[in-house]
Amino acid sequence: MTDGLPPPPPHPDAPPTRHVVVDIAPRSIVFALLVIVALVVGYWMLTDIPAVLIRSTLGIFLALALNPIVDAAMRRLRVRRSVAVTLVIGGFLMAAGTFGVLAVPRAVNQLGEVGPQVSQVISDLDTLPLVGDAIRRNGIDQRVEDFLDNLPDTLATRDKALRGIVTRAGDGLVTVFWVLLVAITALLDGPRLAHDLRDVMPGPWHEEINHFGDLAYRVVGRYAAGTGFVAIVNAAAVTTIGLMLGTPLAPLVGVWSGLWNIVPQIGGFMGGATLVALSLTAGLHTGLLAAVAFLVYQQLENNVLQPVITGRTIRISPLANMTAVLAGAASGGFVGALLANPVLAIGKAFFAEYRQRTGGRAARAAPPPAPTAPGGNGPAGGA
Amino acid sequence: MIVVRPRTILLTVALALLAMGFLVVADAASMVAERVLVAGVLACLLRPLTLRLARRMPLGLAAALTVLVVLIGFALVTAVEIRDLIAETHRLKVAVPARIEQLRTELQPEHPVRRFIEQADVEPRIREWLGQLPARIVLGTDSAAKGASRVTGALLVTVLTMFTITRGAPTVEGAIGLFRHQRVRRAVERIVGAAYRGGTGFTLRTLALAVASGIVAAVACELLHVPAPSVLGLWVGLWSLIPVLGLVIGYAPVVGLAAAENENRGYVALVVFLVWLVLAALARRRWIAAHSVDVSRLLLTLSVMTGLHVGRITGAVVGVFLAAAIGGALAEARRLNVTGEITRGLDQLFAVPAAGEPPDAEPARP
Numbered sequence: 001m002t003d004g005l006p007p008p009p010p011h012p013d014a015p016p017t018r019h020v021v022v023d024i025a026p027r028s029i030v031f032a033l034l035v036i037v038a039l040v041v042g043y044w045m046l047t048d049i050p051a052v053l054i055r056s057t058l059g060i061f062l063a064l065a066l067n068p069i070v071d072a073a074m075r076r077l078r079v080r081r082s083v084a085v086t087l088v089i090g091g092f093l094m095a096a097g098t099f100g101v102l103a104v105p106r107a108v109n110q111l112g113e114v115g116p117q118v119s120q121v122i123s124d125l126d127t128l129p130l131v132g133d134a135i136r137r138n139g140i141d142q143r144v145e146d147f148l149d150n151l152p153d154t155l156a157t158r159d160k161a162l163r164g165i166v167t168r169a170g171d172g173l174v175t176v177f178w179v180l181l182v183a184i185t186a187l188l189d190g191p192r193l194a195h196d197l198r199d200v201m202p203g204p205w206h207e208e209i210n211h212f213g214d215l216a217y218r219v220v221g222r223y224a225a226g227t228g229f230v231a232i233v234n235a236a237a238v239t240t241i242g243l244m245l246g247t248p249l250a251p252l253v254g255v256w257s258g259l260w261n262i263v264p265q266i267g268g269f270m271g272g273a274t275l276v277a278l279s280l281t282a283g284l285h286t287g288l289l290a291a292v293a294f295l296v297y298q299q300l301e302n303n304v305l306q307p308v309i310t311g312r313t314i315r316i317s318p319l320a321n322m323t324a325v326l327a328g329a330a331s332g333g334f335v336g337a338l339l340a341n342p343v344l345a346i347g348k349a350f351f352a353e354y355r356q357r358t359g360g361r362a363a364r365a366a367p368p369p370a371p372t373a374p375g376g377n378g379p380a381g382g383a
Numbered sequence: 384m385i386v387v388r389p390r391t392i393l394l395t396v397a398l399a400l401l402a403m404g405f406l407v408v409a410d411a412a413s414m415v416a417e418r419v420l421v422a423g424v425l426a427c428l429l430r431p432l433t434l435r436l437a438r439r440m441p442l443g444l445a446a447a448l449t450v451l452v453v454l455i456g457f458a459l460v461t462a463v464e465i466r467d468l469i470a471e472t473h474r475l476k477v478a479v480p481a482r483i484e485q486l487r488t489e490l491q492p493e494h495p496v497r498r499f500i501e502q503a504d505v506e507p508r509i510r511e512w513l514g515q516l517p518a519r520i521v522l523g524t525d526s527a528a529k530g531a532s533r534v535t536g537a538l539l540v541t542v543l544t545m546f547t548i549t550r551g552a553p554t555v556e557g558a559i560g561l562f563r564h565q566r567v568r569r570a571v572e573r574i575v576g577a578a579y580r581g582g583t584g585f586t587l588r589t590l591a592l593a594v595a596s597g598i599v600a601a602v603a604c605e606l607l608h609v610p611a612p613s614v615l616g617l618w619v620g621l622w623s624l625i626p627v628l629g630l631v632i633g634y635a636p637v638v639g640l641a642a643a644e645n646e647n648r649g650y651v652a653l654v655v656f657l658v659w660l661v662l663a664a665l666a667r668r669r670w671i672a673a674h675s676v677d678v679s680r681l682l683l684t685l686s687v688m689t690g691l692h693v694g695r696i697t698g699a700v701v702g703v704f705l706a707a708a709i710g711g712a713l714a715e716a717r718r719l720n721v722t723g724e725i726t727r728g729l730d731q732l733f734a735v736p737a738a739g740e741p742p743d744a745e746p747a748r749p
Binding site for chain 2: 032033036037040044049051052055056177178180181182184185186188189190192193196197199200201202203204
């Protein structure tokens with residue numbers, strides 16, 4: 001922007017006039033177009049291939065959660081990164097496999113018992129205090145029973161339902177494979193790729209890139225590791241509650257709850273609702289007990305576990321947290337909700353760094369304080 | 384008071400319109416852009432062979448001959464695959480309904496699974512789906528109209544590929560020549576050249592390894608009497624494009640089917656797989672990475688999986704090329720950066736020249 005033309009003859013009473021000419025250099029146009037292309041690609045990924053984005057983000061998130069274990073394995077066992085990654089991923093897969101071997105056959109056996117249990121619970125609904133009469137009058141219990149009786153026919157006669165089940169099962173397998181693959185390669189090559197990208201930047205920027213990169217990694221890495229740890233605790237707690245109360249499919253509900261726990265805000269409710277719903281099939285009292293036990297655990301998680309584990313890395317007020325998650329979910333769905341907190345935390349950390357630097361510069365630029373009289377409260381006379 | 388001149392307003396509005404127009408065109412021409420990208424990648428992959436042939440004949444003729452050779456090879460592979468696929472599909476059409484019928488009769492009449500099999504017409508639906516399988520695999524669809532559209536698209540890509548082989552290099556050179564700063568132009572030339580060499584070398588070697596993996600799997604299947612050896616060979620070859628876990632997933636059905644035929648054959652298939660896994664890892668490190676570019680496995684995975692999701696097999700090949708090209712460009716940019724070439728080039732590019740100063744003048748140094 002340049003101040004160019006000669007000013008017209010000014011009116012004696014008129015305010016002074018400035019003529020501004022904005023010249024946009026061709027390189028600026030090219031730069032603007034490059035930014036637009038990047039935005040178009042980002043928008044295309046968000047709208048046209050959200051599955052790619054979700055799976056890749058989940059894989060990188062899993063890698064960040066497992067990275068502290070890989071680093072610890074490298075330090076303790078004095079092995080190369082590839083060996084440490086193989087050990088950690090192998091252990092992770094073995095744990096998952098052991099769980100599958102132990103829990104799935106039992107779950108399959110229990111599935112056969114869920115049907116009669118559901119019928120029992122539905123017939124018990126009439127006896128509920130306050131709402132029992134309304135349920136009986138409106139025939140809700142009968143409608144639910146009819147729906148469950150007709151479920152196989154409904155699935156059979158609706159092509160979309162049948163195809164949906166098959167497609168979802170296939171998508172689930174692809175997602176597991178994809179997430180695992182991205183996590184493994186991110187653990188193996190993530191640090192190398194980050195160094196390569198840094199080395200492409202001009203030399204004087206390297207120190208700053210290292211600093212801000214470390215800051216971002218500390219925030220996101222600790223958040224991911226903390227979230228993963230809390231999810232495992234959640235899965236263990238829900239499984240224990242389920243086993244103690246005799247909830248059908250207790251281990252699977254535990255895994256389900258742990259996975260949902262990764263999603264901020266609504267994740268806890270989704271896990272708890274499933275536990276209570278399946279506990280209801282074992283009886284109303286069991287359902288109520290499960291609800292109470294889950295609420296007690298949730299209080300423990302929210303007030304003790306979360307602040308201790310992730311509170312040190314992400315100190316964000318609950319209102320800001322909720323707003324960020326809602327905005328993230330609205331703009332980017334699951335990934336948006338998942339990344340809202342760490343992104344906000346990174347923004348906050350960068351802002352704190354900026355304030356610290358500008359504060360430091362201002363302090364250096366300020367004139368030295370004037371010496372005060374002996375015995376005064378100023379720096380010269382202070383303790 | 385500030386007066387903004389009409390020229391400035393016009394320029395700003397024109398820039399905003401240009402950006403909007405670009406967005407509209409990019410949105411409308413996304414399919415064309417995909418085909419141009421595929422043609423560009425194919426042209427890069429076929430160019431070395433074309434240039435070799437062009438020593439003895441005109442470039443246009445060499446390009447046509449190269450594309451013809453590739454098309455014939457593709458047609459031969461497809462013909463063999465379709466023959467095997469149809470034969471195996473016929474076997475499956477008999478075996479799968481028989482298994483479903485056996486399952487149905489073993490279950491109680493009131494069992495939900497039996498009711499589901501009977502009321503959902505599972506058996507005829509699966510038979511119909513199996514009948515569509517060859518068309519789905521070859522054309523990617525069982526609809527005739529969509530299949531015709533895909534064939535037309537493939538023809539368009541073929542023509543674009545031939546055009547890009549002959550005219551691509553001068554076009555890229557012309558685009559690089561638009562940079563007026565000599566230092567920037569040199570850096571861009573080196574980076575683009577490295578991307579081309581890295582992408583081409585890595586992808587061709589990776590494809591060669593995939594073909595070798597497929598042949599090993601097919602031969603193993605043939606010797607171990609596993610059904611549909613050529614289809615399984617193609618399956619293994621395609622999976623081997625995916626790094627780290629690709630070969631494991633690809634060989635899993637080979638080992639499983641061999642074990643289903645006979646337990647000892649399963650062990651033999653497992654040993655073949657493990658030996659090939661080690662050899663392929665060695666080939667990746669000693670042959671592919673050492674002679675082209677050492678691509679980050681994370682970059683390769685993200686690129687190949689995205690390509691697979693967007694454009695199936697062709698998309699996966701394009702993904703391999705793009706990952707390798709980015710890897711080659713990054714490696715060259717790092718080499719240039721060690722000597723400070725990129726920093727000086729960026730200074731030159733982004734420094735606004737003073738009035739009267741030529742645009743490619745060296746920026747003032749402190």
